[in-house]
Amino acid sequence: MNELYSEWAARVREAAARGMPLCLRGGGTKDFLGRTPAGEPFDLAANTGVIAYEPTELVVTVRGGTRLAELEALLAGESQFFAFEPPHFGAAATVAGCVAAGLSGPRRASAGAVRDFMLGVRLLDGRGQVMSFGGRVMKNVAGYDVSRLIAGSMGTLGVILEVSLKVLPRPVAEATLSFAMGEADAVARLNDWGGQPLPISACAWADGQLMLRLSGAAAAVQAAAARLGGEAVAGDAARSFWEGLREQDAGWFAVHADLPLWRLSLPSSAALLRLPGHQLIEWGGAQRWLATDAPAADIRARAGALGGHATQFRRGHRDGAVFTPPAGPLMIIHQRLKEAFDPARIFNPGRLYEEL
Secondary structure, eight states: OOHHHHHHHHHHHHHHHHTOOEEEESSOTTTTSSSOOOSEEEEOTTOOOEEEEEGGGTEEEEETTSBHHHHHHHHHTTTEEOTTOOOOSSTTOBHHHHHHHTOOOTTHHHHOOGGGGEEEEEEEOTTSOEEEEEOSSSOOOSSSOHHHHHTTOTTSSOEEEEEEEEOEEOOSEEEEEEEEOOHHHHHHHHHHHHTSOOOEEEEEEETTEEEEEEEEOHHHHHHHHHHHOOEEEOHHHHHHHHHHHHHTOSHHHHHTTTSOEEEEEOOTTOOOOOOSSEEEEEGGGTEEEEEOOSOHHHHHHHHHHTTOEEEEEESSOOSSOSSOOOOHHHHHHHHHHHHHHOTTOOBSTTSSOTTO
16 A cells, blocks of 8 residues: 555544544536535545556556546547546546546447446545455456446545546547437437447437437448438537537537536436426437426426436535435445445545435
8 A cells, every 4th residue: 555545544544433524526527516515625636647558458547536638638649538438527627536426428328338437446445444346457257346336426435546447449430410300300310320220429409409420430430421411510510519518518508507407317218308498418318408497306206207317417406315316225225335335424425315
């Protein structure tokens, strides 16, 4: 254990003994996410550096405080990337913050989520113990996959010291197409296309316009573009659009930045929301963003009726249920995991659910 880890372990043991909550924080770019942060600030940004990266193995291992932008620049030098396109929400975004938040960008529906790229993690638990799970290779068969469990845990299970992630080669070719159509037609079309062998890597519908990104071999992209039609979007404009969508700092998100933002996870073929406000649809219809002042109860009830759930993503009241609480048996599992990793309940208390 290095000096920094020893220092942090001692602080965790002291906090546990005193019952002093700790608010884990790296770059702070996702402070808005989840319930209101509580506890004594625990700055984790100093734990930086690439531990191992072998491009031919498609795996990178880094310390948690490593800047996400710096790591992506390193990968880009080898024409590789994180296929789940993690949003940064600021230049200070860290790898540990990316994993803890569990957020994925426009490519998630075709490539997978953060947890699907987790290979290993080194964690400082609530007893001040450094624990390692998984490994640094593609094929890990070593019991329960705790590495994936950490993705999206919002820092409630421990301090992410190191993480090993799978990377992929960048697509050889990409093209973006634009189509004018209404919401119902867009959802139907996306579900139809989703069942066909098309190289669709991202989509977004808002205000009567459907944007579609194709990625893969040049011949496959060209053939799909010719088959689907639509209007081709120039390279720079297309890159700007998808980056603005991922970072939520341009276009639709900028226009509706004064309203509370909700994220609804639904079956891709779910019916129209029919809720007041403004909507953007991603992931083939499975992710629907809603900017609205509508009551939380109405939004959650409608999401539940459609077979999904709703998360209060930005703005609005953060002292209640931001994430939809899981059903009783599942909450019991969450509580037991919390007890196993953080028995004194000092890490980010209540950030994910009030019960944790």
